[in-house]
Amino acid sequence: MPNARQTAIKTIATKEYDLNQIDFRTTSLKDLFGSCVFNEEVQKARLPKPVFKALQKTIKQGAQLTDSAVADAVASAMKDWALEHGATHFTHLFQPMTGLTAEKHDSFLSPTGTGVALAEFNGKELVKGEPDASSFPSGGIRATFEARGYTGWDPTSPAYIRENPNGATLVIPTVFVSWTGEALDKKTPLLRSMEALSHQALRILRLFGNTEAKKVFTTVGPEQEYFLIDKHFLYARPDLLNCGRTLFGTKPPKGQELEDQYFGTIPERVIACMADAEAEMFRLGIPVKTRHNEVAPSQYEIAPIFEDSNLATDHNQLMMDILRRTADKYGLACLLHEKPFAGINGSGKHNNWSMATDTGENLLNPGDNPHENAQFLVFCVAVIRAVAKYPELLRVSVASAGNDHRLGANEAPPAIISIFLGTQLQDVIDQLERSDLKSTKQGGFMEIGVSILPKLPRDAGDRNRTSPFAFTGNKFEFRAVGSFFSIGGPNVVLNTIVAESIDFIATSLEKATAGGKDLNKAIQDLLPGIVKESKKVIFNGDGYTEDWHKEAERRGLPNLKGSVDAFPILIRKDSIDLFGKYKVLSERELQSRYFIYCEKYVKEVTIEADMMVTIARTMILPAVLRYQAEVAAAVNSTKAAGVENNAQLEHLRELTSLLSKFQGATASLLEANHHHPDGDAYAHANYIRDTVVPQMAELRTYGDKLETIVADDLWPLPTYREMLFIK
Ligand code: ADP
Ligand code: MG
Numbered sequence: 001m002p003n004a005r006q007t008a009i010k011t012i013a014t015k016e017y018d019l020n021q022i023d024f025r026t027t028s029l030k031d032l033f034g035s036c037v038f039n040e041e042v043q044k045a046r047l048p049k050p051v052f053k054a055l056q057k058t059i060k061q062g063a064q065l066t067d068s069a070v071a072d073a074v075a076s077a078m079k080d081w082a083l084e085h086g087a088t089h090f091t092h093l094f095q096p097m098t099g100l101t102a103e104k105h106d107s108f109l110s111p112t113g114t115g116v117a118l119a120e121f122n123g124k125e126l127v128k129g130e131p132d133a134s135s136f137p138s139g140g141i142r143a144t145f146e147a148r149g150y151t152g153w154d155p156t157s158p159a160y161i162r163e164n165p166n167g168a169t170l171v172i173p174t175v176f177v178s179w180t181g182e183a184l185d186k187k188t189p190l191l192r193s194m195e196a197l198s199h200q201a202l203r204i205l206r207l208f209g210n211t212e213a214k215k216v217f218t219t220v221g222p223e224q225e226y227f228l229i230d231k232h233f234l235y236a237r238p239d240l241l242n243c244g245r246t247l248f249g250t251k252p253p254k255g256q257e258l259e260d261q262y263f264g265t266i267p268e269r270v271i272a273c274m275a276d277a278e279a280e281m282f283r284l285g286i287p288v289k290t291r292h293n294e295v296a297p298s299q300y301e302i303a304p305i306f307e308d309s310n311l312a313t314d315h316n317q318l319m320m321d322i323l324r325r326t327a328d329k330y331g332l333a334c335l336l337h338e339k340p341f342a343g344i345n346g347s348g349k350h351n352n353w354s355m356a357t358d359t360g361e362n363l364l365n366p367g368d369n370p371h372e373n374a375q376f377l378v379f380c381v382a383v384i385r386a387v388a389k390y391p392e393l394l395r396v397s398v399a400s401a402g403n404d405h406r407l408g409a410n411e412a413p414p415a416i417i418s419i420f421l422g423t424q425l426q427d428v429i430d431q432l433e434r435s436d437l438k439s440t441k442q443g444g445f446m447e448i449g450v451s452i453l454p455k456l457p458r459d460a461g462d463r464n465r466t467s468p469f470a471f472t473g474n475k476f477e478f479r480a481v482g483s484f485f486s487i488g489g490p491n492v493v494l495n496t497i498v499a500e501s502i503d504f505i506a507t508s509l510e511k512a513t514a515g516g517k518d519l520n521k522a523i524q525d526l527l528p529g530i531v532k533e534s535k536k537v538i539f540n541g542d543g544y545t546e547d548w549h550k551e552a553e554r555r556g557l558p559n560l561k562g563s564v565d566a567f568p569i570l571i572r573k574d575s576i577d578l579f580g581k582y583k584v585l586s587e588r589e590l591q592s593r594y595f596i597y598c599e600k601y602v603k604e605v606t607i608e609a610d611m612m613v614t615i616a617r618t619m620i621l622p623a624v625l626r627y628q629a630e631v632a633a634a635v636n637s638t639k640a641a642g643v644e645n646n647a648q649l650e651h652l653r654e655l656t657s658l659l660s661k662f663q664g665a666t667a668s669l670l671e672a673n674h675h676h677p678d679g680d681a682y683a684h685a686n687y688i689r690d691t692v693v694p695q696m697a698e699l700r701t702y703g704d705k706l707e708t709i710v711a712d713d714l715w716p717l718p719t720y721r722e723m724l725f726i727k
Contacts, residue, residue, distance in 0.1 A: 005718045008232035012726055017331050019272035022279045034285040036085065036161040038078055046077040059156050060358055061214040062195065071123030071153075078159055079108060079121035082170035085161045089169045090121060092129040092151035094176035095186040096136040097596045099486045101317050102176075104131045105169055126172065127153045137599065139592025141182050148179040154187065157314045160284050173314050182589055186488030189584050190310060193495035194218055196582035200499045201355055201363065201379075203506035207519055208375050213357035218495050219475075221306030222316045225347035225483050226323060227299050227335040228270055230726060233718045234333040238619075239611050243604075244337035244402070244484070247612045247696070248620070248703040251343035252721035256296050264293045267727045269330055270300065277326035278302075284322075286315045295411075296345040297724040306352060306475075309491045316349075316487050338482040339405035341720060342700075346406040347483030351490055354475035355379065355498075365474040370428045371437045374523050381432075381527050381534075382505055383476060384419060386497035387469055388534035390578070391417035392558050392569040394469070394478070397493040399563035399597065401604040403482035408561060413468035413480050416552045416559045418539040420467035426540060433531040435524060466543035496584045505530075563601055564689045567682065570594040598681035605688045609673040609696055616666040619716045620703055624659050627710045631655060655709060662702040669695045 002010070034041075044052055051073040057063040065071065082090065089105040096102050108119040129151040134142065142149065157173035176185035183189050194217065201216035234240050239247040256262075266274070274291050281288045287305040294301050302323070304315065320336055327334035339346035355363040363379045370376055387394065394417050398407070406412040421429060424441045431437045445455045464470055468480045481490050505526065512522035536555045541548060552559060560566040569575060571587075571594045579585040585593070631652045638645040672695050677687040707715060 003714075003716050004236040005716055005722075006713075008230075008236045008718055009722060009726065011232050012230045012331075015331060017269060017272075019269060019330070021272070021329065022276045024275060024279075027279070029282060032279060032282040034283075036163070036283040037285040038081060038159040039285060040158075042081060043074075043077075046081060048073055055155060062156075062198065065155060068123055068127075071127050073123075074155075075121050075123045075126040078126065078170065078172075079119065082161060082168070083108065083119060085168055086163075087161055087168040087170045089167075090125075091169055091171055092131065092153075092174040093171050094131075094151050094174045095313075095317065095486060095488065096176055096184060097139070097186070097593070098136060099186070099484070101321070102131075102136065103169075103171070104129075129174065136176075136184065137596045138178070138184055139595040139599075141178050141180075141184060141588065141592045149176060149184055150179070151176050154191070154310070156191075156308075157311055158285070162284075182586065182592075186486045186492075187310070187313070189492045189589070190313060190488045190495075192584045193492045193499070193582070194309060196584060197355065197495045197499040197502070200502040200506060203510065204375070204378055204502060205357065207506070207509055207513065210357075213359050213361070215358040216363070217308040217356050217358065218491065219306045219354045219356050219362075220309045220312035220487060220491060221304060221352040221475075222312060222481075222487050223301055223303040223350040223352070224316065224319060224323075225294055225299060225301045225349065226320075227296070227340050227347065228273065228327055228332045229298050229335065229723050231328065231331055231333040233723045233726075236716075236718050237723075239608075239615060240333075240335065240340065243608045243611055244335065245340045245405075245608075246342070246720075246723075247608060248615060248700055248707070248717060249341065249720045250704045250707045252719070252724065254721070254725075255344045259295075261293050261297050261299070262295045266291070266293055266300075269332065269727065273326055273330040273332055274300070274302070276329065277322050280322045280326065281315075281319060284315075284318060286319055288319075294345070294347075296341070298727070299345060299347065306354070309353075309487075309495070313486065313488045313491065320484075336484045338400070338402035338484060341724065342405075343720075344724075345411045348406065348412055348479065349481040349483050349485060349487065351478040351481045351487055351494075352472070352475050353478060353491070353494055362474055364476070366425065366428075368442075369440045370425065371431060371440045374520055377428075377432060377527060378505060378509075378523060379502070380425070380471075381429075381530050382501040383498055384429075384538065385504070385530050385534045386494075386501040387417060387419050388537035389501070390493070390497040391537060392560060392566065393493045393497060393575060393578075394480070394490070395558070395560045396566040396569040397490040398480045398482060398485065399560075399566040400482060400485070401563060401601050401608075402484060403480075404562050406482065407480055413466060414543050414549070414559075415480075415561050416543070416549070416557050417468050417480075417537070418543065418552065418557065419476075419537050420464040420470040420540055421538055422464070422471055422540070425471055426538070429531055429535075429538070433528050433535070435528050437524075464540065464543075467539070468543070492584060496579060496582055499582055500578055562689060563597075564682075564685045567594055567597050567601075567685070570597070595681055598685045602681060602684045602688050605692055605696075606673060609669055609692050612696055612699055613666055613670045613673070615717070616662065616669075616699060616703060620706060621659075621663070621666075623714045623716050624655070624662070624706055624710055627714050628652070628655055628659065630711070655706075658702060658705055658709070662699070662706060665695065665699040665702055669699050 051070050054070045058065050089107050091103040091105045093101055093103045108121055109117040110120045111117045131151055151174035154173045154175055159172045161168050162171050175188045178184055197218055198216040205213050278288050289305050290303045292301055324334045366376050367373050408415045427441050443459050470477045508526050509522050513519055570590050576587045635645055635648045635652055672691050677683055
């Protein structure tokens with residue numbers, strides 16, 4: 001009888017898929033975009049004028065919606081619009097601390113008591129929900145006696161229609177808070193941090209005489225990496241299915257060495273799936289822009305055009321969900337884990353970040369002559385200062401069991417947080433430090449040596465892929481974020497630490513100018529000192545080298561290698577003071593998050609270890625025992641035939657010795673994993689990292705070695721060479 005692995009391969013080889021489920025030759029992109037979103041255009045067409053104006057003021061300038069009549073009018077228009085789109089239900093969508101989204105659907109129908117049902121939806125239902133939802137992690141904020149959790153409408157992220165195979169649901173983005181108003185989610189602190197930054201940035205703009213801007217948004221464009229493999233492989237790999245990553249698997253003879261995958265042609269089934277997913281994203285107003293093959297085999301990337309951080313975060317969550325669902329329609333599995341396969345690249349999410357006014361000015365755009373652009377220099381130096389002052393907070397914002405497999409390996413930036421500025425900006429910052437701002441290096445044109453080609457302008461700075469935090473022309477790119485993260489967390493940190501720096505600069509400049517000093521003079525007096533203090537975090541070289549690790553240590557930059565090292569940063573005094581000062585997260589909220597992250601780490605690794613033991617005992621061990629019996633039988637029959645059989649005997653010995661190590665490691669892992677050390681979640685996380693993780697690594701070594709010895713027809717698990725290359 002064929003095993004699950006053989007059945008999977010056979011099925012994949014013969015299965016046909018309908019690759020034409022969406023046809024862009026007959027579907028207009030323009031018609032598709034935003035067609036399922038209760039966006040500005042729909043709002044304008046359907047809302048009474050004063051209601052529309054009030055809502056837009058909230059969305060664009062952050063004015064609070066106080067009039068309940070507005071909510072009622074919006075709810076009523078939303079309901080009519082949703083019913084026309086085939087919606088039967090509505091839901092408040094929120095982002096609990098699982099890092100995923102959560103939803104509970106309510107029907108629009110209300111029976112009237114006279115045997116008739118009416119479709120109803122009012123302002124109250126739009127504004128507040130009580131989903132109960134007491135099973136989400138709260139880190140102690142929701143004791144059972146105050147277990148209420150509320151969802152609250154976020155009018156700045158538009159509602160939309162999510163279509164199911166046989167109907168549709170009106171989805172309303174919301175925050176999720178406890179009865180005491182404390183954040184139980186990823187969105188609440190993000191919104192708070194955006195407000196904090198807006199408030200501080202406006203102070204600087206006012207100093208520069210800008211009276212027009214009413215709000216400053218942080219903008220984010222996340223580049224999402226992911227894997228697509230045939231889903232029959234997923235079904236035959238319990239580790240991938242339940243843990244999101246392979247816990248066993250030998251590196252294939254051919255991996256990514258030939259660099260033949262990066263930017264290569266996209267396989268047919270994959271591009272059909274991508275196009276379908278993009279169609280759904282367009283419908284939901286997600287401005288997806290680029291797609292390409294990534295470095296590892298079967299790895300891809302999708303990136304949207306940037307939006308304000310709140311919307312970008314909501315859209316990234318939706319995007320991950322759409323990728324997974326659409327993959328399924330094409331017989332594919334979308335793997336979003338940071339490290340689904342050992343030995344080849346894992347997946348990250350580059351968080352491109354900037355600040356922009358509601359009037360559309362990008363505050364990190366240097367223009368052609370940054371040395372003359374004092375406002376740009378102020379904002380840019382504020383970011384540099386923030387990263388130099390709070391590198392550990394950035395580090396902890398990307399800490400998770402999954403990301404531990406990437407950060408610090410030579411594929412993702414190291415765990416040391418540093419900034420890359422590039423030649424042009426570095427030169428300007430150097431001049432600034434010397435208080436001698438004179439010029440800006442210009443790019444000019446590239447010499448290609450072929451006269452018929454048009455001249456290509458050269459960028460004034462080169463790029464650097466190894467830096468965790470890089471200036472890329474008119475934005476910073478935070479590259480340490482894991483592929484499966486909600487970008488909410490990292491952006492809460494970025495917004496808050498930059499708000500603090502801007503506050504510091506604004507306070508000093510306001511004081512100086514109030515005392516009669518010229519603004520430019522005040523800036524020239526202030527910035528060089530900040531650059532001097534912060535420049536230790538600037539590094540333009542190769543972040544993957546051993547030299548940099550030594551140099552970073554010499555500079556006194558923190559190197560929090562693993563997640564467990566990073567978690568306690570959340571509850572350190574300076575972090576509590578910072579988040580408290582800008583009202584982004586209270587001490588209790590930080591404590592709860594710290595606890596949740598420690599627990600999540602423990603749970604994730606414990607589940608993986610349990611899964612390893614299960615696979616070892618019920619899949620690998622039986623295969624090895626069968627093979628061992630075969631070899632032993634061959635040894636015996638050869639001997640019976642009177643032939644010398646040293647090599648056979650040696651093979652049996654090697655196999656048996658490896659098997660006994662494998663069994664020994666399985667037993668130790670089982671025992672280690674079932675031991676519960678005394679102490680809190682952090683103590684447990686330390687135990688897991690120091691005891692369970694190394695034992696998992698050891699067991700894997702033996703298992704992977706066995707894969708290279710045992711007869712291929714007996715090996716039960718789809719191998720790397722199959723999962724990554726059979727398309
Ligand atoms: P690159 O290829 O140099 O990384 P791209 O222009 O392709 O840059 O941008 C990568 C991502 O950065 C995209 O999602 C893009 O929308 C985003 N991005 C561009 N400008 C900004 C900005 N001002 N703020 C935030 N993200 C931005
Ligand atoms: Mg990029």
